Amino acid sequence: MKIETKFKWALTGFLVMVLLNAALLTTIWVKKSGNRDGRSFRDNDRNPNVIHRYMQRELQLTDVQTDSLSALRKSHFQEMRELRKELNEDRRSYFNFIMGDEADNDQKRDSILTELTNRYNLIENMFYTHMTDMKEILNSEQQERFEQLMRETFLHDRKDGSMKMPNRNR
Template sequence: MEVSKKYKWALGGLIVMVLLNAATLFTIWINKPDVRNWRNADDRDRNPAQHFMKERLDLTDAQSDSVESLRHAHFSEVRQNRDSLNKYRQAYLEFIMSDESGNKAKKDSLLNLITGQYHQIESAMYQHMAEMKEVLNSEQQQKFKKVLKNTVFRNQHDNREHRERMHR
């Protein structure tokens, strides 16, 4: 085949590919989803859990602000405690794998650090729930109790199913 014919075929193929790509991009552009600017999103989009609680518990704006502040502080504290817990657990695992793993005093010391962190996490949860209880009226407290029960039991059920799938 002559070079000029090869060039014409290559040029024709290139033009077809450019047209197909243009048509594909145009189709994607026409069918793109409606994406809102995240800076202008309402509370529901920024914090779905907060919106859920405000709606489900019929919170006033003041209560909603208090709950959001309490939740933020609580999750920050728990995150710090979990980071410390993970650090202690890592140290414990390194200790177990080390040559000094028979050192009972060090083992007990590391276990005390780990259980102390669990205690702090649970104490933070207790304090958080007590603070939440102060913000909510008695009717809202009952609704909150139901929401918590449903969430905890659903999470326990989901975790149990996950463990069962992993052991199959």
């Protein structure tokens, strides 16, 4: 085969690959930008008030309820940030223990695992308290809708490993 023919085939192959890549990237971009629910919108603009507006609209909250829920959420997330930081430090300690020379020390392993378990239990208990406190601010109708929203958000969408806000364009 002549060098010119090889060059033409290589150039043709290169152009075909470029076109296929462009088509694939365009498809991915169009599909991703078409999926604009409450959670993805929030992630894109990083505006913490989006969730408050969403809940206010969905639950028909009063201004007082909105302010109360906002204060609860702010406090909760500050506490959780600290606890998660401590949990990550405990995980690092456990990992360092596993990789270290004392990895066969059962007593130390049990101690670190107990600390990890206690920290995780504290986080789960704080989540329970937070959800209970939020429900106390709501009336009975709002509580029913709130429970439905939480089920849709936390349980239903976790099947695929993600947590998306339900798309509610009303």
